[in-house]
Amino acid sequence: MTWLAELRSSALVGTGRHAVPVPAAELKFRPPDGLSREELLLDQAAVADVVTRAARRPGIVDTAQLPDPAPPDDAPQASADAVRLLDLLLNQPPVGPELRTQLVTDWLQFAAASGRRVPHRLLPALLALADTKPAVAEHMQLVIGTRGRWLQGLRQQGSGPRGHAPKGSGPQDTGQRAATTYDWAELTTAGATAELERLRRSDPATARELLHAHWDTLSARERAAHVAAFAINLEPADEDLLENALDDKAKSVRDLAADLLGRLPTSARANRMATRLRPLLRVKGLLRKQFEIDLPPDPDAAALRDGIAQAPRAAEPDRLGRLDTIIRGAPLDVWTTVSGRSPAATLAMLDGEPRVIDALVVAAALRTDTEWVRALLDLRTDTRLLGCLPAAAREDAVLRHIRSGTAQSTALVPLLRELPRPWGAPLAAAVLELLTAKNGGQLTAMVSGFLPMALPPGTADQCRRLLQRSDDDAPRRRVFRDVVQYQSFRQSLTEAFQ
Structure with missing residues (x-):
């Protein structure tokens, strides 16, 4: 057995059961006197690490397989202050995951507006974050520069075709792939429904043709799931497919078709x-x-x-x-x-x-x-009705809804989430009043994910004062702290891009 193998055995079973070997003579190494067995083992392990690293030979590189060098990138880089803030967000974020994603997105929007790009050294970290955060991926294309797009291409080549969804994969695997009638049929129910929903947003006619072509091959559960996707961009041209679905054997399919036809006031139904x-x-x-x-x-x-x-x-x-x-x-x-x-x-x-x-x-x-x-x-005052108003009128209607005293937390939250941001000062004041009320803890928890981005900058000082109050409600204090942190950091971004 070689010295290295003996050394591994000692480390595996312990020096009490296997003596530490004497170093190989060719190493010309003698450990100091007076070391314990444990110290001797660690000492030789360090030598073994150096020896194995030094003896390692580089592999043979096929130069034909190397990627082309990155092209020059002439776009101006963001300022030192802006780069420092992005570095902090990517590598040592001072805020929670949701605020971090929003602040990185804010940074990218500021950079795009000022015609600046991400520094090259931060591109790997930014692209890695974009893999899991769609909002980051959506806003980074304008500011990663030529080298960033080159690096994106390398990453995609290394991981194979992105967005492929083999049989058995879930909806998250469908990506932005353009479905064909063949590979759509190979998806699971969830994956096929997700693809239909994507097509309904971009090309409703193709989604309609796709479902019509495969209707007779689908199970009742699949037909119901796919018909439900037609609530997205529902249009009069969908009527024939839905009218035929009224004759389906499955009650779940018939009920969905009737519901969707009820949204078309000019339909035959x-x-x-x-x-x-x-x-x-x-x-x-x-x-x-x-x-x-x-x-x-x-x-x-x-x-x-x-x-x-x-x-x-x-x-x-x-x-x-x-x-x-x-x-x-x-x-x-x-x-x-x-x-x-x-x-x-x-x-x-x-x-x-x-x-x-x-x-x-x-x-x-x-x-x-x-x-x-x-x-x-x-x-x-019904939240379903409020959601139908144009964005400009919705905030005033939501404010009236709050002031009516009939607003319920569970119904109010979806309306607040969908409002354009930041809110106006009157709505912000009304919401903060609800949050600081004695029974406002539940609502605070429900709006915590978007409140920091929704409140206008002028409310940061008010939230600071609310933090200073003696309040045993830790979740409520956390939300106010998030507001202060987000708005403070965003102000730093504003100044860095001036």
């Missing part, structure tokens, strides 16, 4: 629902006009096909539920035609009909009918 609704509506009263609404009869075969529930065998039929289905599926102008009035005046004739109002809220929100949305908002 909407017209059929209008035909069913009109005979149920009458206007009564001389001085104070009101609607009188009849309940629908038992559904025939055509009504069952359109999603109106049949009577259960052992219970009374849900005729109110049938009415809800008809109202949600019929065009809203049926009501204004019968009343001869505007949406707001028509709603005034439905006093005492909360269930009907609920169904109209659903219908108006699904179709994003702005006139009806605004009229319904005068009657009730």
Whole structure:
């Protein structure tokens, strides 16, 4: 056994069971006297490391396989202060993961606006972060320069085709790959649905053709999952596919198709629902006009096909539920035609009909009918309606919703998340008031992921003062601290790129 093998055995089983070997004579090395067995082992291990490294020979390099050298990069680099801040964010971030991602994205946007690029030495760390953070990948292309794009190409060649999704992979593996009718069929249900959703955003017609071509080969679970993707960029051209889906054997598929057709007020199903609704509506009263609404009869075969529930065998039929289905599926102008009035005046004739109002809220929100949305908002503050307003009007509506005193945390958070950032000062003040209230801890936790980016810079001092208060709510203090850290760091970025 060689000296090196003996040394490994001693390290493996311990010096108490295997004596430390004497160094090989050719090494011309003698350990100092007086060392313990453990010290002798460590001493020789250090020598062995040096010897094995020194004896290692370089491999033979095929120069034909080497990449072309990086082209020159003439774009000006960001300033020393800006580079220092990016280095800090990439290698020793002073903030949590979410704020770090946002601040790196902010840095990239500042750099793009000023025509500066990332320094070459930070490109590997930035590209590695972009692999897991889509927001970083989205904003870095304009500022990584020629050398950054060269390095991207090398990384992609080394890892094989990025975005390939073999059979059995999940939706996260589909990437931005352009699907063909062959490889789409090879994906799992989740992967194929994710690809359909991507196509619905960029090319709805291709997504429609893809699903139509494979419809007969899919299971009921797959058909339901894929039909649900058509809620993205739903358009009248989807009607034929959805109309055919009303005849599907699976109830889950039929229900989804009926729901999506209900969002198309000009569809044939909407017209059929209008035909069913009109005979149920009458206007009564001389001085104070009101609607009188009849309940629908038992559904025939055509009504069952359109999603109106049949009577259960052992219970009374849900005729109110049938009415809800008809109202949600019929065009809203049926009501204004019968009343001869505007949406707001028509709603005034439905006093005492909360269930009907609920169904109209659903219908108006699904179709994003702005006139009806605004009229319904005068009657009730519903988050589904608020989400339909244009971005410019949404913040004012959310502010009114908060000041109404009926805002609930779980319903308020999605609206706040989707608002343009930063918010205006009045909304910021109203939200901070909710967060600092005695029962504001739950809402604080729910908005913690985006609050630092949503509050305007002027609120940093207010959050500093809130931090100084005696408050045993650690999560709430953490959120205020994140606001201060984010806005302070972003101010440093602003100054570094001036």
